[in-house]
Amino acid sequence: MAECGAVARRLCVAVLVSLLVSMVGLTAVNNAVSREDGNMNMEQVSAEQWNRLAKKRLFFGHQSVGYNILDGVNRIMEKNSALNLKIVKLASPADLDPKAEGVIFHAEMGKNFNPRSKMDSFAEWMDKGVGDNVDIAFLKLCFVDIGTQTNIEELFEYYRKTLAGLKEKFPSTTFVHFTVPLLAEQVGFAKWKHRLKGIVKKILGKNEFYENVNKFAFNEMIRSEYMGKEPVFDLAAVESTFPDGSRSTFAVSGKQIESMVPAYTNDGGHLDPQGQDIVARKLLAFLATLE
Secondary structure, eight states: OHHHHHHHHHHHHHHHHHHHHHHHHOOEEEEOOSOOOOOOOGGGOOHHHHHHHTTOEEEEEESHHHHHHHHHHHHHHHHOTTOOOEEEEOSSGGGOOTTOOSEEEEEEOSBTTBHHHHHHHHHHHIIIIITTTOSEEEEOOOTTSOOTTOOHHHHHHHHHHHHHHHHHHOTTSEEEEEOOOOOBOOOHHHHHHHHHHHHHHHHTTOOOOSOSHHHHHHHHHHHHHHTTTSOEEOHHHHHTBOTTSOEEEEEETTEEEEOBOGGGBSSSSSBOHHHHHHHHHHHHHHHHTOO
16 A cells, blocks of 8 residues: 555655646747748649649548648639649548549558558558659658657658659659648647646657657658658648748757647637638648659
C-alpha cells in the first residue's frame, strides 16, 4: 500500500510540475514567422497553365482530411470555368483509365495511426499500374499519424526511402511531397484539460496523437530534405496561415510551433468549408504551376 501511495504522489507531482512548465513555456499566439507558405495563389495562374493541368492525370492517396480537401476542390471548380478537372475515386489500381485527361484519381491509403501502412499502400498502388499511368502522384498523411511517442527520424527515413524507390521506378511521374496536417490549439479550460491528458499519457508512455510538436518536427524534415529540390505542397503552412498572412503558432522552448488556424476547423483537426476552400485554392494553383 505504501508503494502505491508513493507512486500516486510521484504521478501527482509530475503532473503539477508539467502543468506549471506548460503554463510558463507554452503560450498560444498568432505570430508572424519568416517562412512563407510557398504556394501560389489561383489568381497568379495563367490560362495556359490551367489548360495544361486539364490534360493531366493525377493520383491522390489520403484518408479523411483528403476528402475535406477534395470537397473544397469541387466547390472551387464549380465557381471557376477555367478549371476543367474531374474527381474519380478508385476501388483498385485496375480501375484507373490510362487514357483519361484532366482527372484527379484518388483512393484511401492504409490505416490511420499507422503512417507506414499508408506509405506501403501508396507504393503498392504505384507498383500495380498507377505509377505508369499518371503524371503527378502524391500521398498525404493524417494528423493522427504522428504523436508524442512516434520515432519521427525512423519514420522520415522510411518515407524518404519509399519515395526514392518510387521515383527510380517511375521517372516520368512527378511525385509531390505533402507536409502533415495540423491540429488547432485549444483555448481556456479545454486547453488545460487537453494538456493534462497529454501529460498523463506521456507519464504512462502512451502515444498522444493529438498534438502538434512532433508533427512540426516531421514537417521540418520534409522541408529541409525536399524544398527547393522537389515539389512540396506545404499543407501545414497553409493550415497555419491566417487570411491576413499572420501565422498561428505557439512557443515551446523558444521555438515557434505551427498550429491550425481555429477558424479553419470545426473539430480541431478536420477542415471546415472555409479551411477546405483555402487549402483547395492553394493546391490547385500549386498543381497547375508544376512543370
